[in-house]
Amino acid sequence: xxxxxxxxxxxxxxxxxxxxxxxxxxxxxxxxxxxxxxxxxxxxxxxxxxxxxxxxxxxxxxxxxxxxxxxxxxxxxxxxxxxxxxxxxxxxxxxxxxxxxxxxxxxxxxxxxxxxxxxxxxxxxxxxxxxxxxxxxxxxxxxxxxxxxxxxxxxxxxxxxxxxxxxxxxxxxxxxxxxxxxxxxxxxxxxxxxxxxxxxxxxx
Numbered sequence: 001x002x003x004x005x006x007x008x009x010x011x012x013x014x015x016x017x018x019x020x021x022x023x024x025x026x027x028x029x030x031x032x033x034x035x036x037x038x039x040x041x042x043x044x045x046x047x048x049x050x051x052x053x054x055x056x057x058x059x060x061x062x063x064x065x066x067x068x069x070x071x072x073x074x075x076x077x078x079x080x081x082x083x084x085x086x087x088x089x090x091x092x093x094x095x096x097x098x099x100x101x102x103x104x105x106x107x108x109x110x111x112x113x114x115x116x117x118x119x120x121x122x123x124x125x126x127x128x129x130x131x132x133x134x135x136x137x138x139x140x141x142x143x144x145x146x147x148x149x150x151x152x153x154x155x156x157x158x159x160x161x162x163x164x165x166x167x168x169x170x171x172x173x174x175x176x177x178x179x180x181x182x183x184x185x186x187x188x189x190x191x192x193x194x195x196x197x198x199x200x201x202x203x204x
Contacts, residue, residue, distance in 0.1 A: 047162075047165050048162040048163070048165030048166040049166070049184055049185070049188065051158050051159065051162035052095075052159075052162055052185070053188065054158070055155065055158065055162075056091070056191075059126060059127060059190070060191060062130040062131075063084060064197070065130060066080045066133070067196070069133075069134055069137045076133045080129060080130055080133070081193055083122075083125060083126040084126055085193060086122055087125075088190040088193075090115060090122045091119045091122075091123070091189075091190055092189045092190055093115050093119075094112070094116055094118075094159075095186070095188055095189055097109065097111050098112060099182055099185055099186065102170050102181075102182070102185075103182070108163065108167070112163075116159055116160065116163070119159070120152050120155040120156045120159060121152055124151070124152045
């Protein structure tokens with residue numbers, strides 16, 4: 001009888017140990033890979049975040065196009081590089097200001113509005129320059145399509161709408177949900193130029 005009780009006790013300990021290990025494993029993997037539970041954000045917030053993605057990814061596509069056609073030592077590459085860095089700086093500053101203004105709980109600040117215009121203007125300058133130097137290049141399979149020159153008004157309108165959607169949702173949420181929104185917005189910051197690979201290359 002005592003032997004049976006001892007065996008049952010040891011089996012229970014083993015099961016608890018296994019469950020504890022599995023819990024810690026999935027917790028650590030989730031932290032390392034930045035996995036978070038579904039935030040169940042309202043559609044308006046998701047739409048706003050999607051606009052930020054569209055804005056950033058459009059410039060990443062331009063970088064891929066440039067790197068496919070030009071080498072780092074070329075003047076075109078160097079100029080586009082400088083323009084992208086400036087665009088990323090303005091854009092990331094606007095994203096940080098959006099987060100700060102949200103957390104302050106008030107309305108968009110003058111800095112927010114000013115940085116929005118600066119980021120939009122710099123985006124137009126960068127994308128249109130890349131288009132101008134790549135249009136004459138021979139067509140390459142897999143290279144993103146070269147679109148018509150973009151308009152600053154279009155970018156400002158999209159980003160303004162994105163901000164409005166996020167602001168509206170922010171005031172309807174609180175606590176952990178707001179923290180999730182902040183983390184999602186931070187994830188919209190731009191990649192470094194050197195981390196964007198040309199068409200056909202693996203992305204880290």
